Amino acid sequence: MDIDKIIEERRSWLGWKNIAPLREALKKLPRIDDVEVLLDDTVTIRSDSVTSAQREQIETAARMMIPWRKGPFDLFGIFIDSEWRSFKKYNLLRPYMDLEGKRVADVGCNNGYYMFRMLEFRPHSIMGVDPSPLFRTQFDLINLYVKSRLLRYEMLGIEHMRGFADMFDTVFCLGVLYHRSDPIAALKSLKQCLKRGGELFLDTFMIDGEEPVCLVPESTYSKISNVHFVPTISALENWCKKAGFEGFEVLEIVKTEKEEQRKTEWIAGESLDAFLDPHNSALTVEGYPAPKRVYIKTYRK
Numbered sequence: 001m002d003i004d005k006i007i008e009e010r011r012s013w014l015g016w017k018n019i020a021p022l023r024e025a026l027k028k029l030p031r032i033d034d035v036e037v038l039l040d041d042t043v044t045i046r047s048d049s050v051t052s053a054q055r056e057q058i059e060t061a062a063r064m065m066i067p068w069r070k071g072p073f074d075l076f077g078i079f080i081d082s083e084w085r086s087f088k089k090y091n092l093l094r095p096y097m098d099l100e101g102k103r104v105a106d107v108g109c110n111n112g113y114y115m116f117r118m119l120e121f122r123p124h125s126i127m128g129v130d131p132s133p134l135f136r137t138q139f140d141l142i143n144l145y146v147k148s149r150l151l152r153y154e155m156l157g158i159e160h161m162r163g164f165a166d167m168f169d170t171v172f173c174l175g176v177l178y179h180r181s182d183p184i185a186a187l188k189s190l191k192q193c194l195k196r197g198g199e200l201f202l203d204t205f206m207i208d209g210e211e212p213v214c215l216v217p218e219s220t221y222s223k224i225s226n227v228h229f230v231p232t233i234s235a236l237e238n239w240c241k242k243a244g245f246e247g248f249e250v251l252e253i254v255k256t257e258k259e260e261q262r263k264t265e266w267i268a269g270e271s272l273d274a275f276l277d278p279h280n281s282a283l284t285v286e287g288y289p290a291p292k293r294v295y296i297k298t299y300r301k
């Protein structure tokens with residue numbers, strides 16, 4: 001796999017008709033030097049020198065980039081109240097993280113919210129990977145002001161990670177596996193980018209049960225169209241073993257709640273409350289078990 005060639009080809013995605021105007025707006029934004037960055041539940045960027053005209057220009061650009069799925073961010077007083085309160089997931093994983101000096105990858109990083117948060121650990125570097133030019137543009141907006149040189153973002157997918165052989169100490173792959181039609185191949189790709197003994201943090205939708213089986217939604221799951229497999233924990237463990245991982249640790253099991261995922265003015269469409277059965281919140285609108293996630297850590301053999 002010629003990863004540099006794929007990266008180069010995908011640069012043209014930033015010129016797509018729906019993305020080009022956002023890139024133009026981004027290019028014209030003011031450079032602000034005296035910023036203070038607070039890496040807390042809200043990733044906050046402050047400056048005493050921003051004028052109200054500059055703030056207005058930044059807000060217009062940020063609103064052009066709707067939907068904001070992950071966050072929240074506070075950009076010079078503009079509160080980007082994303083659909084997901086991503087600090088819930090981050091805070092849940094934080095006690096298990098040990099990233100100082102490490103080469104880290106976040107696969108399916110969306111706009112990089114977790115990447116910004118992980119800077120608190122002083123890693124060697126963090127590479128975010130996500131094929132979306134919209135989320136890449138949101139990342140570029142935030143990093144225009146955070147200005148971290150430790151962060152790199154590539155518009156690639158999980159399937160390209162094998163192109164970064166033996167590179168990373170720690171890989172995060174959160175909320176991506178159920179979107180893959182071949183989850184074992186996806187896990188193998190993640191394994192290949194890890195150094196031997198390197199660690200993988202992963203979360204996926206799960207179903208209850210002891211047997212190593214999966215729910216295969218007929219069409220949508222919780223109104224999401226591309227969910228292929230929702231495994232039991234033992235099915236997930238078997239996938240990881242088959243892909244060449246060892247030492248499977250279940251960190252947390254969490255039901256998605258409306259305080260974590262909800263409609264805000266920073267997304268256009270519906271959110272969790274429209275995805276659940278209005279008469280029984282234990283079920284999705286399709287009649288499947290409501291979204292519940294398992295968080296695991298496993299290691300490359």
Ligand SMILES: C[S@@+](CC[C@H](N)C(=O)[O-])C[C@H]1O[C@@H](n2cnc3c(N)ncnc32)[C@H](O)[C@@H]1O
Binds near residue numbers: 086129131132
């Ligand atoms: C449900 S979101 C999860 C985002 C974030 N990791 C989290 O857990 O909050 C799924 C993300 O995977 C990205 N994605 C889509 N196809 C992908 C692929 N082939 N490889 C990696 N990520 C992909 C989407 O753009 C989206 O940002």
